Amino acid sequence: MSRPEIPELERLEALIGRFGAHARVEVLARVGHGGARLPIYGLALGAEDPSAPVFAVTGGVHGLERIGTEVVLAWLHTLAELLEWDRVLADVLARTRVVAVPLVNPWGFALGTRGNARGVDLMRNAPPAADGSGSWLVGGHRISPRLPWYMGERDAPMEPEAEALVRFVEREVLDASVAIAIDCHSGFGLTDRIWFPYARTRRPFPLLPEAYALKHLLDATLPNHVYRFEPQSLSYTVRGDLWDHLYDMRAARPAEGAFLPLTLEMGSWLWVKKNPRQALSLLGGFNPIKPHRLRRTLRRHLPLFDLLFRATASGPSWFPRDGERERLATEAFALWYG
Numbered sequence: 001m002s003r004p005e006i007p008e009l010e011r012l013e014a015l016i017g018r019f020g021a022h023a024r025v026e027v028l029a030r031v032g033h034g035g036a037r038l039p040i041y042g043l044a045l046g047a048e049d050p051s052a053p054v055f056a057v058t059g060g061v062h063g064l065e066r067i068g069t070e071v072v073l074a075w076l077h078t079l080a081e082l083l084e085w086d087r088v089l090a091d092v093l094a095r096t097r098v099v100a101v102p103l104v105n106p107w108g109f110a111l112g113t114r115g116n117a118r119g120v121d122l123m124r125n126a127p128p129a130a131d132g133s134g135s136w137l138v139g140g141h142r143i144s145p146r147l148p149w150y151m152g153e154r155d156a157p158m159e160p161e162a163e164a165l166v167r168f169v170e171r172e173v174l175d176a177s178v179a180i181a182i183d184c185h186s187g188f189g190l191t192d193r194i195w196f197p198y199a200r201t202r203r204p205f206p207l208l209p210e211a212y213a214l215k216h217l218l219d220a221t222l223p224n225h226v227y228r229f230e231p232q233s234l235s236y237t238v239r240g241d242l243w244d245h246l247y248d249m250r251a252a253r254p255a256e257g258a259f260l261p262l263t264l265e266m267g268s269w270l271w272v273k274k275n276p277r278q279a280l281s282l283l284g285g286f287n288p289i290k291p292h293r294l295r296r297t298l299r300r301h302l303p304l305f306d307l308l309f310r311a312t313a314s315g316p317s318w319f320p321r322d323g324e325r326e327r328l329a330t331e332a333f334a335l336w337y338g
Ligand SMILES: [Zn+2]
Pocket: 061, 062, 065, 185, 186, 187
């Protein structure tokens, strides 16, 4: 079987050519199905020092949420152009790393499914944590790969796509002094949400003061932004979330550092509301279909990516000071968990 056509994968490969020597590119895995193999690409740009600040962008974990990959590619396109002339960017990249896995689940794209070719939901596929639980069904289950949100078999190794992402993030991100990741999804609600951990439990996570400080930075710097910034667990809880898993791995390391893995959950019901007929198609439930709405979505998130990149590079400057953490934690708790 020849390789299936995936327009987003082809655009990613063209973009890799565009980056040339600016990017270190790896094939993290070649995932097989039906006699063909599809690559998962990892890109790294800028500082090679493992402890340098890292901004990570990922998308395409869920095969139906193609807009996530599009948004990542749109930002990478801007970055590739800026690298040609922008000395400010060059200075920042000399001491900061950008890493990207724009299309984590190529078979989901090829087959038009949320999960991978084996029907596993990659964002429910991390090893189980001791605490927490998932919302019924949507939070992960082991009933059947024919139902969405299937976690895979008990005690099975992680799926190759999940494994590839975890290994890459482990190596490129987890030693960073400051790291922010944004994983781009779509499909929940009417607003664009930015989620922070945990996904598995309503218990606050240890970097609550930092998450609250980042929300303040966003509100103050982009006062007209469109996002609702909150813990994922306010919407639903999920077992096997890869970012909970990676956060736990970071927290278990002895070296000091802050890792804020965020999820951008674009509110696709807005696109459906404005164009109800698109709800009749599977992809229409998760992606802007009309060209003008796609363009609007692609430019909508560029200021967010720019802010998060700057916040990563400038890490400690906006972090809560020791004397402030307790007050910020109290305020954050009242806002999100009270
Ligand atoms: Zn998703």
